[in-house]
Each structure stands twice: as structure tokens, then as C-alpha cells.
Amino acid sequence: MKKWILFVLILTSGVLLSACQSTKTDLEYITDKGTFILGYTDFPPMGFLEDGEPSGFDIEIAKLVFERMGVQLEFRYIDWDAKVVELKSRRIDAIWNGLTITDERKLEMTFSKPYFDNSLVIISKTGSNINTIADLSGKTIGVETSSSADISVGKNTTILNSIDEVKKYNTSSEAVLALNAGLVDAVVVDVIYARYVVMKNNNTYQIGTEIIGSEQYGIGFRLGDEALRDRVDDILDELYAEGLIQTISQKYFGADLFIRG
Incomplete structure (x- = not known):
């Protein structure tokens, strides 16, 4: 009888403990474990490895945010194609690396307020005369x-109906390497990344004159992690009001490009 009572008590305690854990907010989950794992990939100047260390605009701002939150920030390099799986499995706590806010992604993650305006453009070799969507006719793009x-x-029927082929790569950097090797004629990328590539490779590449689409960046948290999202947004507002984010933006872009949507 005593063994049975002990078993019931242990079982009840386990259920209560599980219930307590399940009622924790996402913010409490982060503060209790004391770490926040940021997922990123190779996407300069937003996030990239430099001398073996995570660097970039998003990386530097994230360091300020979690220092203020009193939580240790850790970084995990991820396969961009598996970002949602990484997030749902709790291998990372957010995707913060030039992540575009889209309606499709809103179904899979909770977004912060937009913090960066961006657009999509075409990169090609200098002298290629590829400047517009019409110039992509018969070409292979990456x-x-x-x-x-x-x-x-994938949604632009004008492009899909005129080009020869779309080749897909693990990172934008790999797509540009393919361009350099002559495996593709042009690459479609974010204008922020395009400017970085042109700046680093003077006279090698050119940016097309036609904008393919406009977008905004946001931080992607687990779906429903609204308390954590709100806390991060509040700290970003504080840092911007204090002029700390503007300094980082000037460092990477020569201008204050950070927005508070």
C-alpha cells in the first residue's frame, strides 16, 4: 500500500512539474536557461564569419540586446533551407540574419517589428548588359x-517564362561564386548584399537598374513567442533612442538605415 501511495505521489509530482513548465512563457524559458541561441548563415554584411567569429550588422546589434537582457548570447551557423526546423526543434531561439518578412513565413514564425528596408536586384558581371528583367531572357540565373x-x-511568371534556368545554391555567396565561374549569367539577391559584393570586388560585378521587389527584414522567433519578441523589440527601441544602433549602421552602411516599423 505504501509503495502504491509513493508511486501516485511521484506520478502526481511529475504531472505538476510538467504543467508548471508548460505554463512558462517563452521569455521565462530564455531567462531561466540563461542563454539565447541566434541562428545565422553566411549573409554579409548582416551576419557572417570573420576570422572564425560571428560578425556583421545583425550580430553586433544582437550582442547589445542580450547584454541588456542579462542573457548569454550564443551563435549557431545553420543551413538556411532548414531554418524553420532549427527553430521549431529549439536548436535555435530565433533567426536574425537579414530575414525577410513574408506572409508564408508568418505562418511558421513570429516576427519582430520590421527593422530594415530592402529590395531585390540583379547582380551580373561588369559589361554583361544585364540590367533589367527583360535582359534575363534566355539566361541562367542563380x-x-x-x-x-x-x-x-518563383512567383514571377515574367522571369520564369523568359529565362533558361534557375540554379539554387546554399548561400548567396555560393551563387556569386557560380556567377564568377560562368555557371550562371546573373544572380538575384538583396540589394544590401549586392552592394557589399560590389564594394568588395571593385569593377568585377554590376547591379542592375531594375528593382525586382521590395521587402523588409525582421527577427523570426518561434511561432507564438510573443513575450520574447516584445521584450527584444522594446530593447531595440531603447538602443535606437540612445543612438547606439545608428553607430553600428554607420559602420556597415555609412548611413542610418535602421527603421522601427
């Missing part, structure tokens, strides 16, 4: 798998 460029091109 995109990063599951990127906003991939999504946008």
Missing part, C-alpha cells in the same frame, strides 16, 4: 535556396 530571392523569382 538564387539562394529558400531565400526571399528564391521565393520572389
Whole structure:
């Protein structure tokens, strides 16, 4: 009888403990474990590895946010195509790396307020005379798998009906390497990344004159993680009001491009 009572008590305690854990908010989950794992990939100047260390505009701002929150920030390099799986499995706590806000992604994650305006453009070799969508006719183009460029091109019937082929790569950097090797004629990427590539490779590449689409970046949290999202947004507002984010923006872009949507 005593063993039975003990078993019931243990079982009841386990159920109560599980119930307590399930009632924790996402913000409490982060503060209790004391760490926040940020998922990123190779997407300069927003987030990238430099001398083996995570660097970039988003990375530097995230460091300020979680220092103020009193939580240790950790970084995990992810396969961009598997970002939602990484998020849902709790291998990462957010995707913060030039992530475009889309209606499709809103079904899979909770977004912060927009913090960056962006657009999609065409990169090609200098002298290629590829400046507009019409110039892509009969050409092979490269995109990063599951990127906003991939999504946008996939919906653009004008592009799809005129080009020869779309080739997909793990990162935008790999797509540009394919361009350099002559495997594709042009690459569709975010204008922020395009400017970075042109700046780093003077006279090698050119940016097309036609904008393919406009977009905004946001931080992607687990679906329903609204308390955590709101806390991060509040800290970003504080940092911007104090002029700290503007300094980082000037460092990477030479201008204050951070927005509070």
C-alpha cells in the first residue's frame, strides 16, 4: 500500500512539474536557461564569419540586446533551407540574419517589428548588359535556396517564362561564386548584399537598374513567442533612442538605415 501511495505521489509530482513548465512563457524559458541561441548563415554584411567569429550588422546589434537582457548570447551557423526546423526543434531561439518578412513565413514564425528596408536586384558581371528583367531572357540565373530571392523569382511568371534556368545554391555567396565561374549569367539577391559584393570586388560585378521587389527584414522567433519578441523589440527601441544602433549602421552602411516599423 505504501509503495502504491509513493508511486501516485511521484506520478502526481511529475504531472505538476510538467504543467508548471508548460505554463512558462517563452521569455521565462530564455531567462531561466540563461542563454539565447541566434541562428545565422553566411549573409554579409548582416551576419557572417570573420576570422572564425560571428560578425556583421545583425550580430553586433544582437550582442547589445542580450547584454541588456542579462542573457548569454550564443551563435549557431545553420543551413538556411532548414531554418524553420532549427527553430521549431529549439536548436535555435530565433533567426536574425537579414530575414525577410513574408506572409508564408508568418505562418511558421513570429516576427519582430520590421527593422530594415530592402529590395531585390540583379547582380551580373561588369559589361554583361544585364540590367533589367527583360535582359534575363534566355539566361541562367542563380538564387539562394529558400531565400526571399528564391521565393520572389518563383512567383514571377515574367522571369520564369523568359529565362533558361534557375540554379539554387546554399548561400548567396555560393551563387556569386557560380556567377564568377560562368555557371550562371546573373544572380538575384538583396540589394544590401549586392552592394557589399560590389564594394568588395571593385569593377568585377554590376547591379542592375531594375528593382525586382521590395521587402523588409525582421527577427523570426518561434511561432507564438510573443513575450520574447516584445521584450527584444522594446530593447531595440531603447538602443535606437540612445543612438547606439545608428553607430553600428554607420559602420556597415555609412548611413542610418535602421527603421522601427
